[in-house]
Amino acid sequence: MPNCSDTAMISSSVLLDGGDEVECSILSFPDLDVKDLLPLTPKSSFKAESDTSVRKKYAFAKKKAFALFVKAKEEPARASCPPAMCRAGLGWKCCRQTFKDLAGIHIHVAMQHSSDIRQQTGLILKQLAAEASTSSNPASAEEADRLSGPTCNSQELSDRLPDTSHISSDELTSGVGEVLLYYCYREVKAPLKLCAWQKSLCQHLHLTGKVRIASEGINGTVGGSKVATSLYIEAMLSHPLFKTILCREDFKSSAGGAHCFPDLRVGVFEEIVPMGINPNKVSYKETGIHLSPEEFHKEVEKYLSQAPQAQSDTILLDCRNFYESKIGHFQGCLAPDIRKFSYFPSYVDENLELFKNKRVLMYCTGGIRCERGSAYLRTKAACREVYQLKGGIHKYLEEFPDGFYRGKLFVFDQRYTISSNEDVIAECRYCGTLWDQYKLCSSLHCWQLVLTCPSCQAKGFTACCPICQEKGLKLASNPSGWMVKEECECTDRRQRVPVKHV
Numbered sequence: 136m137p138n139c140s141d142t143a144m145i146s147s148s149v150l151l152d153g154g155d156e157v158e159c160s161i162l163s164f165p166d167l168d169v170k171d172l173l174p175l176t177p178k179s180s181f182k183a184e185s186d187t188s189v190r191k192k193y194a195f196a197k198k199k200a201f202a203l204f205v206k207a208k209e210e211p212a213r214a215s216c217p218p219a220m221c222r223a224g225l226g227w228k229c230c231r232q233t234f235k236d237l238a239g240i241h242i243h244v245a246m247q248h249s250s251d252i253r254q255q256t257g258l259i260l261k262q263l264a265a266e267a268s269t270s271s272n273p274a275s276a277e278e279a280d281r282l283s284g285p286t287c288n289s290q291e292l293s294d295r296l297p298d299t300s301h302i303s304s305d306e307l308t309s310g311v312g313e314v315l316l317y318y319c320y321r322e323v324k325a326p327l328k329l330c331a332w333q334k335s336l337c338q339h340l341h342l343t344g345k346v347r348i349a350s351e352g353i354n355g356t357v358g359g360s361k362v363a364t365s366l367y368i369e370a371m372l373s374h375p376l377f378k379t380i381l382c383r384e385d386f387k388s389s390a391g392g393a394h395c396f397p398d399l400r401v402g403v404f405e406e407i408v409p410m411g412i413n414p415n416k417v418s419y420k421e422t423g424i425h426l427s428p429e430e431f432h433k434e435v436e437k438y439l440s441q442a443p444q445a446q447s448d449t450i451l452l453d454c455r456n457f458y459e460s461k462i463g464h465f466q467g468c469l470a471p472d473i474r475k476f477s478y479f480p481s482y483v484d485e486n487l488e489l490f491k492n493k494r495v496l497m498y499c500t501g502g503i504r505c506e507r508g509s510a511y512l513r514t515k516a517a518c519r520e521v522y523q524l525k526g527g528i529h530k531y532l533e534e535f536p537d538g539f540y541r542g543k544l545f546v547f548d549q550r551y552t553i554s555s556n557e558d559v560i561a562e563c564r565y566c567g568t569l570w571d572q573y574k575l576c577s578s579l580h581c582w583q584l585v586l587t588c589p590s591c592q593a594k595g596f597t598a599c600c601p602i603c604q605e606k607g608l609k610l611a612s613n614p615s616g617w618m619v620k621e622e623c624e625c626t627d628r629r630q631r632v633p634v635k636h637v
Contacts, residue, residue, distance in 0.1 A: 193260065200255030204248060205240055232579065258403075295332055295374070296339045297366045306362045308341045312392020314548065315344075315364050316529060317371075318407060318503040319381050320352040320419040326403045329353065329376065334401040340367055343396035344548075347407045351414040353377075354407035354503055356548065358395040364388070387501055387529040395548040410507045411477035423497065423509030423521035428531040431524045434496055435539045439467050448519075449494045454479055454508045455545070458584050462552060462561045462571040463528075463542030465498065476504055480511050487517050494520045500544065502527040543571050551584070563588040565596045578607030 208227040226233060227240035230247060234240040244252070299307065323329055326348045333346050337357060342364070344357030357367060368386055371377055406414055426434065434449075441447045453460045453470040460470035469489075471482045483490070495518050497505045505523035513521050524531060528544050536555035543552040543559075551573040561571040563586055570588040577597035585599040598604035 193256070196259040197252065197256045199259055200252050201241075201244065203255060204244055204251060205237075208240060208244075230582070295370070296336060297370050299339070299366070302362060307360055308363075308393070310360050310362070312358060312360050312390075312394075313364050313388045314356060314358040314391035314395050314546075314550075315367065316356045316387040316389075316501045316546075317381075317385050318352065318354040318501065318506075319377055319385065320407075320506060321376065321380055323348065323350050323352060323376065326350055330401055330403050332374075334399070336367065336370055337399050337401065340364075341393060342367060343393045343399050345396070345399075346401045348401070348403050349405055349407045349414070351419060352407050356546075357399075358391050358548070359393045384526075384530075387526065387533075389529075389546070389553050391548070391550060395550055397549070406507075408503045408507060409475075409477055410479065410504075410511070412480060412507075412511065414507075417507060417511050417514060419506045419510060421510040421513055422506045423495075423513060423523045425525040426496075426522050427525055428534045431496065431498070431522075431531065432535055432538055434522070435465060435467075438496065439539065448492070449496060450490065452495050452497045454497055454499050454504050458573070459500070459545035462573070462586075463540065463544055463558075464560075466539050466541060468498075476508075479504075479508055483512055483515060487515055490515070490517045492517075492519050494518070494522070496522050496524075498524040498528060498531075500527050500546070501529050545573075561586055563591055564599070565591040576603055576607075578603040580606060 205227065208229045209225050210228050226235055227237075228234070229240065229243060232243065234243060330348045333348065333353075333355075336342075337344070337346070340359060340363040342357040342359040344355065346353065346355040346357065357364070359367070368383065371386075372381055372383070406412075410417070435451060438447060438449045438451055441449075451465055451468040453464050453468045454476070455470075456474055456476065457470065457472045458474075460468070464470055471479070473479060473482055490512065495509075495512060497509050497512075499505050499508070502523070502525060505527070509521045509523045512518060528540055531538065531540060532544065532555040541556065541558045541560055543554045545551065546553055552571065559569040559571050562568065563570040565587060568588045568590070570586050573584040573586060574592075574597070576583045576585050576599040578599075581599060581603050583599035583603070585597070587596050596604065598607050
């Protein structure tokens with residue numbers, strides 16, 4: 136998802152695995168705007184609002200979270216940047232904008248990334264609470280080490296990296312490239328340790344991309360030369376955590392390379408795919424029945440042969456976002472008009488009658504969203520059966536490039552789409568001409584994707600909607616002015632969770 140809030144890098148030195156079993160209390164602060172269960176010692180189980188020390192800890196954690204977020208956006212300053220403006224030869228890049236001074240990046244982060252800071256603050260508070268619990272109870276130190284995992288030293292990391300002494304730098308960084316997509320659900324007791332190794336591994340192989348790690352597993356998409364990606368797969372398959380679970384077929388590949396991502400971002404999160412529900416409440420272990428691409432193809436063929444499909448006992452469910460299904464989907468599918476996967480549970484709740492006594496065939500890009508999505512659907516006990524496409528659309532297209540999936544496959548990198556057939560099923564936002572090549576809205580305050588054909592682009596129609604177009608022109612004419620990121624006409628008019636009438 137081209138959303139920096141999903142991929143912001145997190146410092147591995149300040150995060151702790153949230154598997155604590157110590158007593159919990161609710162911390163509630165006016166500016167936190169959420170109620171998070173945070174581990175505290177029994178002595179501090181009274182209301183946090185009245186505890187000055189807790190407030191001080193929160194202020195400290197928030198400052199640290201803010202500083203770490205800003206630090207992750209640092210990059211060497213351009214030569215054109217005056218030394219007086221660029222602090223110690225540094226600049227900052229975030230949300231397609233470059234900031235030359237510290238005040239500018241601070242204002243941007245404060246206004247645009249409050250939710251990211253809030254999440255990081257909660258994680259740091261968990262670490263502080265765990266440290267306090269350990270120091271007050273020395274006997275629990277061993278348990279804390281088990282939960283957080285020991286810190287990797289340089290030698291340990293080096294021992295786990297593939298030998299590249301026989302490979303030239305050119306082979307690792309140039310030549311034919313590809314993008315890998317994979318995930319693996321399994322218990323990770325030391326996510327920080329895995330995070331440090333992943334970061335070192337990718338840097339060692341000159342890979343870019345995004346890797347999410349949590350106590351429930353790992354989810355990654357990385358790009359580089361084929362030599363580098365091959366070594367990456369070998370390293371993953373030989374790692375003690377994954378060697379008995381992962382296999383080569385679990386890695387989906389497509390033409391690309393390191394240029395498909397702006398940088399490398401590796402971090403520890405609560406979920407490896409953001410559905411917005413604690414993995415302990417809805418576990419991947421309760422997932423639907425996996426169907427191979429061949430089995431799924433037969434099921435779709437059977438479903439499409441039934442007429443009318445509206446009265447069928449089967450639902451072919453696309454659990455991706457609307458901008459993905461707009462440019463490509465299975466024929467006859469139900470594609471929820473949702474903007475984020477975190478809206479999927481609400482969509483199910485609001486449309487539960489739609490799934491009552493139905494057989495559900497689910498699919499997504501690579502399979503990972505179906506793992507948690509099907510598990511959530513099953514918890515509602517409304518469907519008769521829930522099936523999911525193993526390996527997602529990616530694997531299906533490898534076997535059935537001219538099958539029942541028509542159009543392009545949306546991918547979350549700078550390519551935006553990959554294709555296996557020549558079908559174009561989407562239209563230009565402005566003139567209605569068949570067109571399916573996404574671009575980011577030209578207005579800097581907006582992060583929406585827009586379908587605008589070359590002809591309309593030449594006429595200046597480069598924003599996602601007329602309102603954004605006008606705001607973009609105003610911003611361009613007054614570059615020193617500050618414009619707050621906001622939802623535009625496109626999202627303001629879209630129902631957050633659409634309701635289907637049975």
